[in-house]
Structure formats: structure tokens, C-alpha cells
Amino acid sequence: MVLTRDFKETVKERAARDPAFAKAMLDEAATAFLNGEPHVARLILRDLVNASVSFEELATETNRPSKSLHRMLSEKGNPSMDNLAAIFDAVRKRLGVVFEAHAVEAA
Numbered sequence: 001m002v003l004t005r006d007f008k009e010t011v012k013e014r015a016a017r018d019p020a021f022a023k024a025m026l027d028e029a030a031t032a033f034l035n036g037e038p039h040v041a042r043l044i045l046r047d048l049v050n051a052s053v054s055f056e057e058l059a060t061e062t063n064r065p066s067k068s069l070h071r072m073l074s075e076k077g078n079p080s081m082d083n084l085a086a087i088f089d090a091v092r093k094r095l096g097v098v099f100e101a102h103a104v105e106a107a
Contacts, residue, residue: 008047015051022052023095030088030099039075045087046073053094061093062086 015022025048033041049058049069059066064083072079072087079087092099 008050011047012051015048019095022048023097026088026091026095026097033084042073042077042079043075045091048091049073049087053091058087058090061090 011025015025025044029041029044029048032038032044049055053061055066055069058064058069062069062083064086069087071077072083088099
């Protein structure tokens with residue numbers, strides 16, 4: 001019998017032990033959001049929260065209920081900009097990341 005690991009568990013473990021990987025996930029979530037793919041951003045953030053902060057700690061840091069945060073970052077979630085900003089900020093601080101935005105002209 002072939003043993004396989006759940007992809008989400010593999011990602012969670014890697015993000016928990018590899019800060020560069022976790023930071024790359026945060027970058028990917030921000031990029032997806034800015035490129036008009038909020039559903040992708042939410043799912044990446046959910047995996048990152050599970051690996052780095054936990055929903056209970058995120059609830060404390062953002063002053064929002066844990067269950068609400070779970071719903072916001074679900075596949076059909078619809079967080080407000082304020083909630084999404086609070087989530088990004090909490091994860092960013094946890095990972096020691098500073099965001100910088102640069103405009104790029106379209107070709």
C-alpha cells in the first residue's frame with residue numbers, strides 16, 4: 001500500500017519550519033489579492049494562518065471571533081477590506097515582513 005500525505009498538512013509543516021517558505025506564501029497571497037484573485041488569496045492565507053499563527057491567536061490579535069475568521073478565509077468567504085487588512089497585518093507581523101508596493105507600468 002502506498003502511503004501519501006495530505007497536501008495541506010505538508011504545506012502547513014513546511015510553512016511552520018521554513019520562514020522563507022511562509023514569507024513566500026504571504027507574498028503569494030498578497031499578489032493574488034492585488035491581481036484580482038481574492039479567492040486564491042483567502043485560501044493561501046488560511047493555510048498560512050494554520051501554520052504560523054493559529055485561528056485562536058489570530059482572533060486575539062485582530063479582535064475578531066475565531067469562527068468568523070474561519071468563515072472569512074473559507075472558499076466562499078467574503079471578508080471586508082478592514083478584516084482582510086487586519087489578517088494580513090497580523091500574519092505580516094508574526095513573520096516579520098514589511099510590505100512595499102511598487103507600481104509597474106503595463107506593457
